[in-house]
Amino acid sequence: MSERDTGASWLDERANTAAKLRPVPSEGPPTPPASAYEETAASMALKSISLGDFLGLNIPPRTMLLAPWLPTSGLAMVYAPRGIGKTWFAMYAGYAVAAGGSFLGWEAPSPAPVLYLDGEMPAIALQERFASIIQSTEHEAAPEALQLLTPDLQPRGMPDLSTVEGQTALEPFTDPAKLIVVDNIATLCRTGKENEGESWLMVQEWALRMRAQGKTVLFVHHAGKGGQQRGTSRREDVLDTVIALRYPKGEDDDAQGAKFELHFEKNRGFYGDDAKGREIELVSSPSGGTTWSWLPLQESTYQRVVDLLNEGLSPTEAARELDIHKSTATRYRKRAERDGLLAKKGGGE
The missing domain is CATH 3.40.50.300 (P-loop containing nucleotide triphosphate hydrolases)
Structure with missing residues (x-):
């Protein structure tokens, strides 16, 4: 057998092997015809509007x-x-x-x-x-x-x-x-x-x-x-x-x-x-009712810093406890001193 015949035979063998290994198409639902997509698009009834017409629309304001x-x-x-x-x-x-x-x-x-x-x-x-x-x-x-x-x-x-x-x-x-x-x-x-x-x-x-x-x-x-x-x-x-x-x-x-x-x-x-x-x-009451109380978060944090300072913590320790910046805790300590809210001074920083 010539080299040419041998090469052709080898290629034929590889082609047959690839054909056997090629995945068989799944027997799933058939692909919808193009007309089905066209019907879906038509049912959506999309429409554009020019900017001029859009600005002229009487759209009720949000309440x-x-x-x-x-x-x-x-x-x-x-x-x-x-x-x-x-x-x-x-x-x-x-x-x-x-x-x-x-x-x-x-x-x-x-x-x-x-x-x-x-x-x-x-x-x-x-x-x-x-x-x-x-x-x-x-x-x-x-x-x-x-x-x-x-x-x-x-x-x-x-x-x-x-x-x-x-x-x-x-x-x-x-x-x-x-x-x-x-x-x-x-x-x-x-x-x-x-x-x-x-x-x-x-x-x-x-x-x-x-x-x-x-x-x-x-x-x-x-x-x-x-x-x-x-x-x-x-x-x-x-x-x-x-x-x-x-x-x-x-x-x-x-x-x-x-x-x-x-x-x-x-x-x-x-x-x-x-x-x-x-x-x-x-807060729940003994009678079965409920009451909500709230204050701005900044004021809540201030009150919490004051409580910690009165427990003996330093501004640095209070800042670490509340996950706030040390300068914020220091500023709140000065404010608490002016407001007369500190029973004793926190750590001397």
């Missing part, structure tokens, strides 16, 4: 459901570690909107219908909390103003907001609402992996549809081990407001209950004093 951080046609999120009081926070905010009342100094200009989606609380605990809220607030909501969906009252459980089926099931309840509280993301948005941005897209599209319909959505979420909101940061992209609740610095996490620092991490449309942090505490 507030709870001023200054919860606007109409808005998207917001509050997140916190377990047990810090984020559900109390969301329930009080929702009830203030339903009643046209106030919460922590934030005002609801007029009552608005609220849908509260609860994903995990026992019905009896939810009932007790709302009874306490009604007992403790000045403005009472109309009986139908706040609607609840909670797992213990559902024969087949709560819908999954990250699926089309779950979103469709909720439509009769979301239609009349102006504020929708989703408490919480982990239990009500169950499909996909929490730390993957693509898993959030279905929920984000639903939230944007709600906003386009003039509704506001307040998501409640857990904080991760590092203190930031758990999972993908993509959740924050379309939000107007992001609120973080954290345990006060220098105090035992397990001892606080509903006592926390509030930080506005994203504040679209409000600034200055409105966006400053606060220290907040929820």
